[in-house]
Amino acid sequence: MKKMMIFFAWMLAACPMAVLGQTHYLESLTLENSKVEKVGRSVRVSVDIRLDAVELNRQQTLRLVPVLVSADGSQQMELKPVVLEGKVRNKVIERKIALGAISEEEGLVRIKRQNGKPQTVDYTTEVPFNRWMVNGRLELRGYVTGCAECSEGDEMLTTGGILPYQDPVLAVSPFVQPEEEEVKRRSEVKMARLEYPVNGYNVLPNFRKNSAELDSVQHSLETVKENLNLTVTGIYITGYASPEGTAAYNLHLSQQRAETFAAYVQKQNPELKKELWHVSWKGEDWDGFVAQVAQAEGWPARAKVQEAIAQCNDNIDACEWKIRQQLSSDDYRYLIDELYAPLRRNEYRIEYNVRSFDLEEAKEMLKTRPDLLSVAEIQRVADSYGRNSDGYRKALDVAVRIYPDNLAARNNAALAAVETEHYAEAIDLLKNARDGASLNLLGVAYWKSGQADKAEETFARAVEAGYGDAGGNLKQLQEAKALFSE
Known part of the structure; x- marks a missing residue:
């Protein structure tokens, strides 16, 4: 009891009076070489805490706690603390530790402040990244x-922002001015499936369904002839035969049928000059026959016929005869009526030039015959509605539909989709891109839609394709991924 009384008396002498109220120790600190950086999946905080100007009351403890705080202040994480102890306070703590009354706090940096002397705390700690x-x-x-x-008082000092980040400012592939078509050449390819008696080749308008087929051919020609915006430049007729009979015979038969068909149609259209007509023939359409068999999924003999085709060894006549011998009468009749019939035909292609249209004419043509407009004409219509307006985007969508392989049309439609935040549309437009500019734009669409991995892969492909700006985009994306990886 006497020892305890002496201890408390010593404590009272050492701590005669508590100093209450706000303290001002932090303003005496000097922080040097402060750094907060992401290292792998951790955040490393390091700073040199200079204590030279701190005059710490000998009975006081100053507990310094670095705290990471989110931008909106809703989340925070306390880091390893640093404890500064006045001369007397340090003796008390040391005594308690020696007596086993307390134990050292794990991770604590505890320092006895020596007022009036230079002291620096080299502080470093790491915590998991969030x-x-x-x-x-x-x-x-x-x-x-x-x-x-x-x-006896709390203080706070904000040392500055940490882990700064801005969304990458990506280089977007620019608008592409479509090339003007000096001459707008167009064509329409159609088929005339006329029916003939066995081995016949003359055109018989009243035979079976020939009348309707010939009316369709004439309607196609009249549509082109009557359109004052068009000038017919050529009519190309090609004759085909089915595989029954020898290849030599069928080549001659396809020639006769093509020539008589051309002569018949020519007679119906005498105003079309003779030099516009071009006739050729191909004989048996064997590739067409193979395709017909592949599509005949419900035909019981299909597998047998396909096996025979696979063993043809380029001797078409022998193969056709083998197939005929293997089939029942019903299966052969199906072959003749259903699979061979579509192969007996004449294809005809009408080629014509289209005149140029001014803006107002082009606006009307976009509604009725957009196929007669060039990509450049459609772009002018789009521009007239204002960049990225509904009219602008709809016009460019038509350009892509009519000219799916035109890079300018596809690029500009995708660019409009990106600029109006329709990223899924842009991705769909560019998903088969091969050139560097289109790949770069696709990468931007992927990034904007939150698909960072696909964006990174696509920017890398754009770099390989020689598109320089994609390299900067790739670097920004990789830095962003590295910052946010957990």
């Missing part, structure tokens, strides 16, 4: 306690 830390801040909080463990 996304909320990006664009946050580092605060240094000070908690002062006296000899009786009473709070």
Whole structure:
């Protein structure tokens, strides 16, 4: 009991009075070489805390706690603390530790302050990275306690922002001016499936369904002839035969049928000059026959016929005869009527030139015959509605539909989709892109839609294709991925 009385008396002498109220120790600190950086999946905080100007009351403890705080202040993480102890307070703590009354706090940096002398704390710690830390801040909080463990004031010092980040400013592939068509050449390819008696080749308008077929051919020609915007430049007729009979015989038969068909149609259209007509023939359409068999999924003999075709060895006549011998009468009749019939035909292609249209004419043509407009004419219509307006985007969508392989049409439609935040549309437009500019634009669409991995892969492909701006986009994307990876 006497020893305890002496101890308490010594404590009272050492701590005669608690100093209450706000303290001002943090303003005496000097922070040097402060750094907060992401290392792998951790955040490393390092700073040199200079204590030279701190005059710490000998009975007080200053607990310094660095704190990472989110940008909106909703989340925070306290880091390893640093404890500065006045001369007397340090002796008390050391005594308690020696007596086993308390134990050292794990991870604690505890320092006895030597007032009037230079002291520096080389502070370093690492904590797991969390996304909320990006664009946050580092605060240094000070908690002062006296000899009786009473709070004697709190302080806070904001040391600055941490892990700064801005969304990448990606280089977007530019608008592409479509090339003008000096001469707008167009064509229409159609088929005339006329029926003939066995081995016949003359055109018989009243035979079976020939009348309707010939009317369709004439209607196609009249449509072109009557359109004052068009000038017919050529009519190309090609004759085909089915495989029954020898290849030599069928080549001659396809010639006769093509020539008589051309002569018949020519007679119906005498105003079309003879030099516009061009006739050729191909004989048996064997590739067409193979395709017909592949599509005949419900035909019981299909597998047998396909096996025979696979063993043809380029001798078409022998193969056709083998197939005929293997089939029942019903299956052969199906072959003749259903699979061979579509192969007996004449294809005809009408080629014509289209005149140019001014803006108002082009607007009307876009509604009725957009196929007669060039990509450049459609672009002028789009421009007249204002960049990225509904009219602009709809016009460019028509351009892509009519000219799916035109890079300018596809690029400009995709660019409009990106600029109006229709990223899925842009991705669909560019998913088969091969050139560097289109791949770069596709990468932008992927990134904007939150598909970072696909964006990175696509930018890399654009770089390989020689598109320089994609390299900067790739670098920004990789830096962003590295910052946010957990």
